[in-house]
Amino acid sequence: MVSIERTSILSFVNAHAVNLCSGSDEVLTAFRGADVILRDGIGVKAAFTALGREPGWNMNGTDFIPALLTAMAPKRVAVFGTSEPWLSRGAERIALAGGHTVVERMDGFQPIDAYVESARRCRPDVILLAMGMPRQEVVANTLKTAIERPALIINGGAIVDFLAGRVERAPLPIQRIGLEWLYRLAREPRRLFGRYVIGGVLFAHTILTLRRIAPRPGATAAHAYKEL
Secondary structure (H helix, E strand, C coil): CHHHHHHHCEEEEHHHHHHHHHHHHHHHHHHHHEEEECCCHCCCCCCCHCCCCCCCCCCHHHHHHHHHHCCCCCCCCEEEEEEEEEHHHHHHHHHHHHHCCCCEEECCCCCHHHHHHHHHHCCCCCCEEEECCCCCHHHHHHHHHCCCCCCEEEECCHHHHHHCCCCCCCHHHHHCCCCHHHHHHHHHHHHHHHHHHHHHHHHHHHHHHHHHHHHCCCCCCHHHHHHH
16 A cells, blocks of 8 residues: 555445445445455454354544554645545645645535546545545545546545644543443434444444354355345
8 A cells, every 4th residue: 555556445444334234235236446444343253252253453534544654754645535624634634744745725515526536637646535434435435546647545534624623632541441432422422322322222232143144055245235
């Protein structure tokens, strides 16, 4: 990913992403368009364990994306997503942290063609999408086929809001035990109740369904999703 030898998409899958994919073939297709998918969160870890699979590392984007950008030599970066003033503040943090040049910034509420036109014009090495799921995954797939030079497209969710200070991180001990979602729910219960509480029930149902189907001979995740 650091070398950017070809156009590729980096995505993250958390419990919310699993819920979105289980409810829409279009969204599932959008996530499958990623070249690299990393596990994000304790929910997906529990799901892997329930399905008898090794969960690997928790590579949540809030921590990994800044580390990835810092590891790169200075690049031309386009930031598409969120709104002002958070967009400009987040872009400034990106530029300062890695010595990158932010060649374009655009809020996350434009037509997809606007992002394609912008990327073709400013020719970034890295495109950071901060639009939320699943819109950013759809935009990423469109950009991948439309831009004319190698680029790393990162589906970053709320990363720009975090960098800009719009969303407060949980204290480090809470982060380390995987309960940052609970901290955010306590601070914004009205906005996040549907995602974390109702979404948690839906996620558990999905995993139980996958667990029931997976042991059958020849069964795959794709077969399981069709039966949800």
